[in-house]
Amino acid sequence: MSHSSIPSLLRNLLRNYALAVLVAVLLLASSFGATIAHADHGAFHKTEDKARGQTVWFAAWAGSEKINEYLRWVAQEVDKRYGVNLKHFKLESTSDAVRRVLAEKSAGKHTKGGIDLIWINGENFRAMKEQKLLFGPFANRLPNAKYVDYKNKPATSTDFTIPTDGYESPWGTAQLVFIYDKARVAKPPKNLKQLLAYAKKNEGRFTYPAPPDFIGTTFLKQALYDLVEDSEVLARPVGDDFHKITEPLWSFLEQLHSVMWQKGKNFPKNWPKQNQLLNDGEVYFSLTFNPGDVASSIAQGTLPESARGYVFKKGTIGNAHFVAIPYNANAKEGAQVVANFLLSPEAQARKADLEVWGDPSVLAVNKLPKAARAFFKEIEGKAKVGALSAKELGKSLPEPHPSWSESLKKEWQKRYGG
Amino acid sequence: MRFAPPITLLLFLAPILCGLCAVILPSFGYFPALGLRTFSLAPMRELFEIPFLVSSALFTIKCGFSATLISCVIVFSVFCSFAYGRVIGSLRLMLAPLLSVPHAAVALGIGFLFAPSGWFIRLLSPQITGFSEPPLWLTNPDPYGLLYVLALVIKEVPFLFLIALASQNANNSDKALITAQGLGYPRREAFLHVVLPELYRRMRLPIYAVLAFSMSNLEVALTLAPGRPPLFSRLLLDIYNDPDLSLQTVAASAALLQVLLVLLAIVIWRIGELIVFNLWRQSLARSKYQDKKILLSLRGKDCRHSKYSLKYSFGDILAGATSIGLCILGSLAIVLLPIWSFAKVWRFPAALPQKWSFELWSSSAMRIIEPWNTSLAIALAASACALMLCVLCLEQETRSKHRIARKYSDKALLAIYLPLVIPQISFLLGIQILLFSFSVPIAMPIIIWAHMLFVLPYIFLSLGDNWRGLDQRYQLTAQTLGSNRNRTMLLVTLPMLLKPLLTAFALGIAVSIALYAPTVLIGAGRFPTITSEAVALAAGGDRRLLGAFALLQATTPFLFFALALLIPRIVWRKRAFMAGV
Numbered sequence: 001m002s003h004s005s006i007p008s009l010l011r012n013l014l015r016n017y018a019l020a021v022l023v024a025v026l027l028l029a030s031s032f033g034a035t036i037a038h039a040d041h042g043a044f045h046k047t048e049d050k051a052r053g054q055t056v057w058f059a060a061w062a063g064s065e066k067i068n069e070y071l072r073w074v075a076q077e078v079d080k081r082y083g084v085n086l087k088h089f090k091l092e093s094t095s096d097a098v099r100r101v102l103a104e105k106s107a108g109k110h111t112k113g114g115i116d117l118i119w120i121n122g123e124n125f126r127a128m129k130e131q132k133l134l135f136g137p138f139a140n141r142l143p144n145a146k147y148v149d150y151k152n153k154p155a156t157s158t159d160f161t162i163p164t165d166g167y168e169s170p171w172g173t174a175q176l177v178f179i180y181d182k183a184r185v186a187k188p189p190k191n192l193k194q195l196l197a198y199a200k201k202n203e204g205r206f207t208y209p210a211p212p213d214f215i216g217t218t219f220l221k222q223a224l225y226d227l228v229e230d231s232e233v234l235a236r237p238v239g240d241d242f243h244k245i246t247e248p249l250w251s252f253l254e255q256l257h258s259v260m261w262q263k264g265k266n267f268p269k270n271w272p273k274q275n276q277l278l279n280d281g282e283v284y285f286s287l288t289f290n291p292g293d294v295a296s297s298i299a300q301g302t303l304p305e306s307a308r309g310y311v312f313k314k315g316t317i318g319n320a321h322f323v324a325i326p327y328n329a330n331a332k333e334g335a336q337v338v339a340n341f342l343l344s345p346e347a348q349a350r351k352a353d354l355e356v357w358g359d360p361s362v363l364a365v366n367k368l369p370k371a372a373r374a375f376f377k378e379i380e381g382k383a384k385v386g387a388l389s390a391k392e393l394g395k396s397l398p399e400p401h402p403s404w405s406e407s408l409k410k411e412w413q414k415r416y417g418g
Numbered sequence: 419m420r421f422a423p424p425i426t427l428l429l430f431l432a433p434i435l436c437g438l439c440a441v442i443l444p445s446f447g448y449f450p451a452l453g454l455r456t457f458s459l460a461p462m463r464e465l466f467e468i469p470f471l472v473s474s475a476l477f478t479i480k481c482g483f484s485a486t487l488i489s490c491v492i493v494f495s496v497f498c499s500f501a502y503g504r505v506i507g508s509l510r511l512m513l514a515p516l517l518s519v520p521h522a523a524v525a526l527g528i529g530f531l532f533a534p535s536g537w538f539i540r541l542l543s544p545q546i547t548g549f550s551e552p553p554l555w556l557t558n559p560d561p562y563g564l565l566y567v568l569a570l571v572i573k574e575v576p577f578l579f580l581i582a583l584a585s586q587n588a589n590n591s592d593k594a595l596i597t598a599q600g601l602g603y604p605r606r607e608a609f610l611h612v613v614l615p616e617l618y619r620r621m622r623l624p625i626y627a628v629l630a631f632s633m634s635n636l637e638v639a640l641t642l643a644p645g646r647p648p649l650f651s652r653l654l655l656d657i658y659n660d661p662d663l664s665l666q667t668v669a670a671s672a673a674l675l676q677v678l679l680v681l682l683a684i685v686i687w688r689i690g691e692l693i694v695f696n697l698w699r700q701s702l703a704r705s706k707y708q709d710k711k712i713l714l715s716l717r718g719k720d721c722r723h724s725k726y727s728l729k730y731s732f733g734d735i736l737a738g739a740t741s742i743g744l745c746i747l748g749s750l751a752i753v754l755l756p757i758w759s760f761a762k763v764w765r766f767p768a769a770l771p772q773k774w775s776f777e778l779w780s781s782s783a784m785r786i787i788e789p790w791n792t793s794l795a796i797a798l799a800a801s802a803c804a805l806m807l808c809v810l811c812l813e814q815e816t817r818s819k820h821r822i823a824r825k826y827s828d829k830a831l832l833a834i835y836l837p838l839v840i841p842q843i844s845f846l847l848g849i850q851i852l853l854f855s856f857s858v859p860i861a862m863p864i865i866i867w868a869h870m871l872f873v874l875p876y877i878f879l880s881l882g883d884n885w886r887g888l889d890q891r892y893q894l895t896a897q898t899l900g901s902n903r904n905r906t907m908l909l910v911t912l913p914m915l916l917k918p919l920l921t922a923f924a925l926g927i928a929v930s931i932a933l934y935a936p937t938v939l940i941g942a943g944r945f946p947t948i949t950s951e952a953v954a955l956a957a958g959g960d961r962r963l964l965g966a967f968a969l970l971q972a973t974t975p976f977l978f979f980a981l982a983l984l985i986p987r988i989v990w991r992k993r994a995f996m997a998g999v
Contacts, residue, residue: 265561
């Protein structure tokens with residue numbers, strides 16, 4: 001080492017010390033501030049401390065660029081705020097993740113699993129809960145859980161009639177929305193009978209995604225709601241009378257399929273695919289679970305300017321989606337920190353922003369502290385072409401018991417193929 | 419070096435066989451994680467209760483056979499018509515780029531060409547067709563699987579064509595053909611009787627690989643095949659994807675059935691081969707050209723002007739036109755999809771975007787570059803390792819040429835074609851479970867190894883014939899001059915084979931970049947590549963980003979092929995003969 005480098009060494013040392021002092025001061029200040037903010041959740045700080053430096057693999061469906069983009073923002077933020085390295089584990093279907101955890105269990109890998117957080121709901125949640133593949137209960141100990149609107153949004157604590165019991169933390173709400181092309185459809189059909197009449201008159205211009213796609217399955221459940229005499233039966237697990245109850249559905253579908261796109265012999269794989277068909281002009285209708293999708297898709301050019309959303313007169317099925325932590329997750333603390341961040345007013349407001357994702361919040365916005373409410377105020381100002389107001393969305397119908405999804409899917413596949 | 423063949427075998431055979439075992443156990447009801455510890459036939463029974471199972475299996479065999487048969491007929495007709503002419507050379511230039519394009523990109527592009535709202539109808543609308551909105555045609559997906567077969571043919575013809583060209587060059591069959599023509603056989607007869615039997619023998623394994631791939635691939639099946647009856651791979655994926663975990667054993671049975679289905683198809687194909695070749699032999703015995711044409715040539719007639727030589731018949735022109743047609747379709751498919759990445763608004767019936775924009779490329783640059791880096795890293799590493807192993811195996815084979823080991827190793831190396839003939843999902847599923855049981859952390863080397871399983875056979879296929887075809891006297895001469903074997907390999911064999919080596923390497927890159935199932939299943943979704951991203955996007959439907967990935971998919975391997983052509987020309991610019999080896 002030459003002597004000229006000694007001063008530079010000293011300078012480096014000094015710089016490092018200065019940095020260390022600065023970091024310490026900042027840490028102290030921030031932890032002090034945070035203690036005041038969440039005095040009742042001091043225990044969560046231990047989790048946050050442990051989470052620092054962890055890598056969290058978040059298994060989430062990756063079919064929509066808007067959502068992927070949002071997750072990239074989340075990753076930047078949790079890295080900045082909590083030192084958590086969030087990675088998007090891209091899925092084509094949530095059941096991939098369920099199966100992966102199962103495969104790990106079968107190999108005796110009960111710790112250090114490959115997935116730390118899963119975007120989940122409905123039958124996937126039920127399957128994981130029943131097979132004891134989930135860590136928890138953790139949802140209620142997240143500091144931000146106190147803002148969740150459990151009262152007015154019952155779907156946030158009852159997932160397809162299954163109590164969440166704290167094994168999954170709510171992330172967003174959803175409601176089935178029909179999309180139509182205003183330029184081609186003068187008066188959109190607002191119940192099943194009108195839909196069939198319209199489809200007969202305009203052959204080949206209606207379709208729905210093929211089950212087991214979740215939107216396609218929801219369309220079946222939605223149709224069943226319109227066709228059963230007493231919808232109470234849907235809240236209970238499927239019984240012996242499944243065929244009797246669903247008979248009207250199959251005879252309705254027989255009629256509908258014969259006048260559908262591709263004569264009902266082929267179906268789009270999922271809703272983004274059906275949006276593409278609508279954008280190409282092959283069909284006049286599409287379906288989505290995200291009321292904000294129409295506006296944001298128009299803005300991005302993936303739906304025509306003339307696309308509009310609407311719901312059936314009697315209402316459409318609504319539900320919530322969640323995040324859950326596998327029992328063998330490697331970074332359970334990091335996963336909880338991410339889940340908590342996803343529930344923060346800032347993250348929830350950004351998610352609800354039509355220019356970002358447009359997914360409705362699970363929080364009780366009017367009960368938020370004033371500073372937090374500002375995030376939502378900001379996005380409310382942006383009225384968009386094609387946006388649906390809460391009034392237009394009307395009443396949402398509760399999800400049937402998950403066994404209905406499974407039985408309907410199975411029966412549909414038996415009748416109409418893979 | 420003596421251990422190169424056994425090590426290669428161990429690296430490849432063991433995981434595949436273990437993977438298959440790991441699939442067989444659950445398919446008979448043994449799945450400890452689900453609390454199933456007894457063997458039963460219940461999953462099998464449940465599998466056969468699935469509606470459309472039989473029609474799906476039949477449809478799969480039908481599509482697989484059609485794609486393979488059509489590809490074979492086209493390739494052999496082209497060779498029959500134009501063997502060793504300039505036409506073959508120009509066809510090679512046209513077909514080779516298609517080889518480098520992943521199946522997924524071609525399938526998506528073909529879908530966009532033929533859909534009722536697709537480019538062909540856009541081109542003719544509204545002026546010619548009068549359509550102001552897409553017609554209600556059952557194209558894409560079509561009920562007969564025609565588009566599925568078409569997309570496969572577009573991809574398999576270049577593959578078989580280049581394999582045929584390689585084995586022909588290695589085989590000196592041009593000399594055999596000239597001799598036969600000299601004896602008076604017209605070109606076609608000479609090809610069919612003298613060249614084709616040997617050529618076919620050498621192409622048998624690649625053809626089986628094409629048959630297996632046509633019956634079991636996911637990427638084309640998911641984009642172009644009809645939903646009813648579903649192709650078997652699609653059915654398998656649906657069962658496998660079912661959130662009802664108890665169906666996992668049924669999925670394993672389906673995976674097993676898929677293996678059997680492919681084996682059955684190969685056996686049927688083999689029987690067909692035997693029948694055709696028997697008929698062939700008989701027709702050879704009866705050939706009407708036997709004496710007459712010999713006289714013709716002896717009479718000293720100028721073959722150039724005789725009916726049987728260079729003048730092309732209708733059949734020849736048809737064969738040429740078909741392959742050129744395939745080239746054009748394939749090129750359109752891969753050119754039009756990337757246009758989407760520059761489109762802001764592109765609605766029916768516009769043949770080109772109404773609003774152009776670079777928004778996607780500027781706003782999503784990082785989004786695109788990251789998977790591209792991963793793809794390149796995996797492809798380069800897997801191809802380099804695979805090429806090295808292949809070279810060692812082939813060199814070992816050459817050295818033991820006159821020993822018994824030669825025959826033994828030749829037979830044993832056939833086993834490395836297993837990953838191409840056994841359906842991918844079937845054994846990948848098992849390998850995945852095995853990796854977990856040995857707690858192997860998922861890291862880059864594992865994915866590279868998984869890619870090598872598929873890259874190595876192609877490199878071996880592409881390099882093997884060239885290597886074996888190299889005149890041994892060069893090496894002998896070098897050794898006589900005092901050079902030892904390793905020195906001979908480094909200074910004589912490898913430089914002489916520079917072009918085939920680089921071509922094989924580029925082929926490896928192309929194969930690796932196109933791989934979907936291994937990346938996702940073994941890589942556990944943690945290493946997104948441009949292909950896994952493209953397939954994920956195909957499900958999600960953002961055509962613009964899809965177009966961007968399709969562009970990268972098409973151009974990246976092409977770049978390496980271009981280098982493989984260019985480098986020998988630069989290196990051997992003063993030794994033209996070397997470049998031609």
